[in-house]
Amino acid sequence: QRQTDRARQRPAIAARRLTKRFGPIEALKDLSLDIRENEFFTLLGPSGCGKTTLLRLIAGFELPTTGRIELDGEDISGLPPHRRPVNTVFQNYALFPHMTVAENVGFGLKMLGRSRSEIARRSAEMLELVELGAMAGRRVEQLSGGQQQRVALARALAPAPRVLLLDEPLAALDLKLRKAMQLELKKLQAETGITFVFVTHDQEEALTMSDRIAVMRAGEVLQVGSPAEIYDRPAHRFVADFIGEINILEGRIERMSREGHALVRLGGGAEIEARLDPELPRHGAVSVAVRPEGARLAGAEEAATIEGRLEHVVYFGSGSHIHLRLASGEPFVLRHSGPVDPQHLQPGARLGACIAPEQARVLA
Numbered sequence: 001q002r003q004t005d006r007a008r009q010r011p012a013i014a015a016r017r018l019t020k021r022f023g024p025i026e027a028l029k030d031l032s033l034d035i036r037e038n039e040f041f042t043l044l045g046p047s048g049c050g051k052t053t054l055l056r057l058i059a060g061f062e063l064p065t066t067g068r069i070e071l072d073g074e075d076i077s078g079l080p081p082h083r084r085p086v087n088t089v090f091q092n093y094a095l096f097p098h099m100t101v102a103e104n105v106g107f108g109l110k111m112l113g114r115s116r117s118e119i120a121r122r123s124a125e126m127l128e129l130v131e132l133g134a135m136a137g138r139r140v141e142q143l144s145g146g147q148q149q150r151v152a153l154a155r156a157l158a159p160a161p162r163v164l165l166l167d168e169p170l171a172a173l174d175l176k177l178r179k180a181m182q183l184e185l186k187k188l189q190a191e192t193g194i195t196f197v198f199v200t201h202d203q204e205e206a207l208t209m210s211d212r213i214a215v216m217r218a219g220e221v222l223q224v225g226s227p228a229e230i231y232d233r234p235a236h237r238f239v240a241d242f243i244g245e246i247n248i249l250e251g252r253i254e255r256m257s258r259e260g261h262a263l264v265r266l267g268g269g270a271e272i273e274a275r276l277d278p279e280l281p282r283h284g285a286v287s288v289a290v291r292p293e294g295a296r297l298a299g300a301e302e303a304a305t306i307e308g309r310l311e312h313v314v315y316f317g318s319g320s321h322i323h324l325r326l327a328s329g330e331p332f333v334l335r336h337s338g339p340v341d342p343q344h345l346q347p348g349a350r351l352g353a354c355i356a357p358e359q360a361r362v363l364a
């Protein structure tokens with residue numbers, strides 16, 4: 001067990017002070033990152049933040065302007081793509097339409113000069129893995145989008161790469177198929193034990209699939225952590241905002257509670273008790289973050305933490321989001337599960353929300 005733990009800790013890929021410039025554009029800025037052996041690692045960030053550039057540097061399609069990339073502790077920055085034990089699945093699959101499914105899957109092995117019998121055996125094995133064994137003889141253009149995606153995966157996995165890079169591989173699929181493929185990809189990663197580096201701008205997809213996530217903005221990594229760490233303890237306001245819905249309220253720390261929470265006076269005059277990391281200052285102007293599910297409607301007799309006027313209710317099946325406008329002018333969204341009685345929810349109605357101290361957090 002200890003050995004597997006150690007193996008999990010060793011970085012399979014390390015980016016060391018990577019910078020990549022395209023003329024005046026700095027796509028990556030002094031970026032350092034460890035990706036561990038056997039993990040499902042996700043690069044998450046808005047369009048243009050440098051996710052694809054980082055992937056292309058790892059694959060060797062681009063060279064860094066400065067810095068280096070290590071694989072198992074060895075500098076691979078100078079190796080051409082085909083000499084790296086790394087394979088890529090692209091968003092558009094990049095399959096050969098005139099070839100059969102089996103020929104597509106075997107293509108990389110053929111390029112590597114493997115024997116015909118090995119190619120046949122390995123291709124069949126990979127097609128079984130992605131549950132397309134029955135389709136081996138079909139031409140790729142006869143397949144659905146989801147099936148083509150699985151062929152692309154089988155092709156990329158066939159040479160048994162150390163690392164598989166996936167650049168928004170599910171973006172072209174419809175929602176239902178995408179959800180199914182998310183589970184399949186996760187299963188595939190667990191079964192093969194190959195390190196996956198997955199690129200997406202979809203935060204929900206990142207939370208569902210990843211062992212760890214790197215949140216990127218403008219060529220930099222802002223935070224690396226497990227989905228729960230990123231969601232519950234965002235280290236930056238940008239991360240808090242980017243990962244799921246969140247309310248951010250401005251205020252000022254008045255004092256500390258006996259439990260070590262900050263008592264924050266909000267703009268509208270209400271006081272909220274919030275978690276405060278020990279390394280943060282215990283005074284001054286702060287922002288307090290509360291997830292919609294961290295607040296609930298106050299009962300008629302209950303003391304509310306904050307009050308506001310109802311603006312609108314968004315129903316989404318398993319619950320509703322109740323949108324309030326606070327006295328400070330700030331919007332506030334809270335999640336309500338169960339039915340909402342429209343009688344009690346007239347626009348403009350005064351509503352209170354209760355927020356437990358564990359559900360409010362002072363942002364760095």
Ligand code: ATP
Binds near residue numbers: 025026027047054
């Ligand atoms: P998206 O989610 O839209 O694919 P991304 O996070 O993958 O975005 P990149 O494609 O890595 O972002 O681009 C990062 C920045 O570098 C962008 O400003 C982009 O315009 C720029 N860039 C990327 N490739 C090149 C190139 N070959 N020449 C010039 N600029 C480029």
